[in-house]
Amino acid sequence: MNARKALLLLALAGCGDEKAYDNNDAELAVRQKAKETCSCLFVMELSEAQCTAWTKVTPNVAKATIDWEAKRVQATALGLWAARARFDGRAGCVIDD
Amino acid sequence: MLRPISLSCAALCLLASAEAAAACPTDVVWPEPAWAEAPLPGGPAVEAFEEYLFTLVGADEERLGIRTDGVVVVHRGRIIYERYGRGFAQRNRHLAWSVSKSVLSAMVGVAVLRGDLTVEDSICDHYPQDGEICDVTVGDLLDWGSGLDWNEGYEDEPYYLSSVIAMLYGVGSVDMAAFVAGHGRAHRPGTMHRYSSGDSVLLSAVLAGALGPGLADSYPWELVFDPIGMESAVFERDQAGTFVGSSSVYATPRDLARFGYLFLRDGCWEGERILPEGWVAASTTPNPSFLAQPSPDWERDRGAVPGRHWWLNAPVPELMHESRWQTAPPDTFAALGHWGQTIFVIPSADLVLVRTADDRETGVFDRERYLELALALAAEDGP
Numbered sequence: 001m002n003a004r005k006a007l008l009l010l011a012l013a014g015c016g017d018e019k020a021y022d023n024n025d026a027e028l029a030v031r032q033k034a035k036e037t038c039s040c041l042f043v044m045e046l047s048e049a050q051c052t053a054w055t056k057v058t059p060n061v062a063k064a065t066i067d068w069e070a071k072r073v074q075a076t077a078l079g080l081w082a083a084r085a086r087f088d089g090r091a092g093c094v095i096d097d
Numbered sequence: 098m099l100r101p102i103s104l105s106c107a108a109l110c111l112l113a114s115a116e117a118a119a120a121c122p123t124d125v126v127w128p129e130p131a132w133a134e135a136p137l138p139g140g141p142a143v144e145a146f147e148e149y150l151f152t153l154v155g156a157d158e159e160r161l162g163i164r165t166d167g168v169v170v171v172h173r174g175r176i177i178y179e180r181y182g183r184g185f186a187q188r189n190r191h192l193a194w195s196v197s198k199s200v201l202s203a204m205v206g207v208a209v210l211r212g213d214l215t216v217e218d219s220i221c222d223h224y225p226q227d228g229e230i231c232d233v234t235v236g237d238l239l240d241w242g243s244g245l246d247w248n249e250g251y252e253d254e255p256y257y258l259s260s261v262i263a264m265l266y267g268v269g270s271v272d273m274a275a276f277v278a279g280h281g282r283a284h285r286p287g288t289m290h291r292y293s294s295g296d297s298v299l300l301s302a303v304l305a306g307a308l309g310p311g312l313a314d315s316y317p318w319e320l321v322f323d324p325i326g327m328e329s330a331v332f333e334r335d336q337a338g339t340f341v342g343s344s345s346v347y348a349t350p351r352d353l354a355r356f357g358y359l360f361l362r363d364g365c366w367e368g369e370r371i372l373p374e375g376w377v378a379a380s381t382t383p384n385p386s387f388l389a390q391p392s393p394d395w396e397r398d399r400g401a402v403p404g405r406h407w408w409l410n411a412p413v414p415e416l417m418h419e420s421r422w423q424t425a426p427p428d429t430f431a432a433l434g435h436w437g438q439t440i441f442v443i444p445s446a447d448l449v450l451v452r453t454a455d456d457r458e459t460g461v462f463d464r465e466r467y468l469e470l471a472l473a474l475a476a477e478d479g480p
Contacts, residue, residue: 023257028256043192095336
C-alpha cells in the first residue's frame with residue numbers, strides 16, 4: 001500500500017468503537033457504481049445520462065466506463081480503486097471481482 | 098420461554114388461516130394473456146392523484162420532492178390508471194429494492210406447497226452451518242426474527258457501520274448468505290423482530306438448498322414469475338449464485354401489479370392455487386417475533402406492522418397500536434422498498450397499487466395521502 005492510498009484509507013474509513021466493516025467509502029463507491037450502472041443500463045434499460053443520475057452517491061468519486069458490446073461496466077475512483085460488473089441475462093448484473 | 102409459544106402461535110395461525118381460506122375465486126378477471134384495461138376519464142380524483150404523484154420540484158440533480166417513475170392502479174382486475182414519469186416507460190423494468198423481500202416470501206410459499214420445506218424447519222436442514230445458528234427456523238427468517246446481530250442502515254449513516262451496504266457492495270458481497278450467517282447473535286431467534294435484509298438473503302440460500310441443484314438457478318421463474326406471467330422479471334444473484342432476496346428483483350410496474358394481484362387473490366392464479374391455503378393470511382398477520390417484542394426502531398416510529406415479509410395496516414390492540422395508514426382500510430398490506438417502491442394490496446377495495454419511484458428525500462412521500470387519493474380514484478370506477 002502506498003502512502004497516498006494509506007492516507008485516503010484513513011480519511012475515508014470510519015473511526016470509533018462501533019462495530020465497523022472492513023470497507024472504505026471509495027472501495028464501496030466503485031463497487032456500487034459498477035454494479036448499479038450495469039443494472040441501470042442493461043436491466044432497467046435507461047439511458048447513460050439517466051443511469052449517471054441514478055447511481056450518484058456520496059462521495060461521488062467513482063466514474064464508470066461502459067463496454068456496450070460485452071455488457072460490462074468498470075468503475076474507478078481516484079486512480080486507486082476499481083471494480084467491474086457484468087450482465088448475465090435474467091440474473092441481471094453481478095460484481096465481477 | 099417465549100420460543101415454544103412463538104412457534105405454536107405460528108403454527109396455529111397457519112392452521113386457523115387454512116381452515117378459513119376459501120377455494121380459489123372463479124368469478125374474477127385474470128390478467129391473461131394481458132391486463133384488461135378500463136382507463137378512467139379525467140376528473141377531480143384523477144387530477145388530484147396526478148398532481149400529488151407527478152409534480153416535480155427543483156432540478157433533477159437536486160433529488161428533491163416526490164419523484165414518481167411509474168404508477169399502475171388495478172381495480173377489480175382491470176388497469177384503471179397507468180402513467181410513467183421522469184423518462185420511464187411501460188417497458189422499463191424498475192429496481193424493486195425491498196419489495197423483493199415480499200416476492201421472495203411467495204417463492205418460499207410455493208416451495209412449502211411443493212413439500213420442499215416447512216416454516217418450522219431449521220435453516221441448517223437446507224443450508225448447512227455449524228450448530229450455532231441451527232435453532233433459527235425458516236419461519237424466523239420470514240418474520241425477520243433470526244436474532245442475528247444486524248445493522249439495517251442505509252445512506253443516512255456511515256457506510257462502514259451498515260451491514261446492508263457491506264453485504265451488497267463490500268466485504269459480504271461475494272457470498273452474501275455466508276456473510277449474514279457469520280454475524281453474531283443479538284437475541285434468541287423468534288423472541289424479537291428486527292428488520293433485516295440479512296435474514297432475507299439467508300432465506301434465499303435456505304430456499305435454494307431446499308429446492309436442490311436442479312432449481313437453484315431457476316426457482317424464481319419456475320415457482321412464481323412464469324406461473325403468473327411476470328415476463329419482465331429479473332432477479333440478481335451474488336457471486337456465489339445466491340439470489341439477493343433482500344433487494345434485487347426488477348420488473349415493470351405492470352408485472353409488479355401481477356405479483357400484488359397474486360396476493361389479492363389469496364395466492365391463486367387463473368383459478369389455480371399457487372400458494373398454500375392460509376399462506377397469504379399468515380403473511381398478512383402480525384408475525385410472532387414482532388408480537389413477542391417489536392424492535393426499538395419500530396417502537397420509535399410506530400410504522401406499519403411486520404407480517405411475514407410483508408407490511409400491514411392492521412391495528413395491534415395488545416401494543417395499543419392503531420392502523421398506520423389511517424386513510425386506508427385495516428386489511429391493507431404492502432410490499433415496501435427503498436426510495437418509494439410500493440405495492441399496496443387492499444382486499445376490501447379489490448385494489449392493487451404499484452408505484453415505482455426515486456424518492457431520495459427522506460420522508461417526503463406521504464403514504465397516507467397517496468392511499469387516500471388512490472381510494473378516491475378507485476371510487477370513481479365504481480364499487
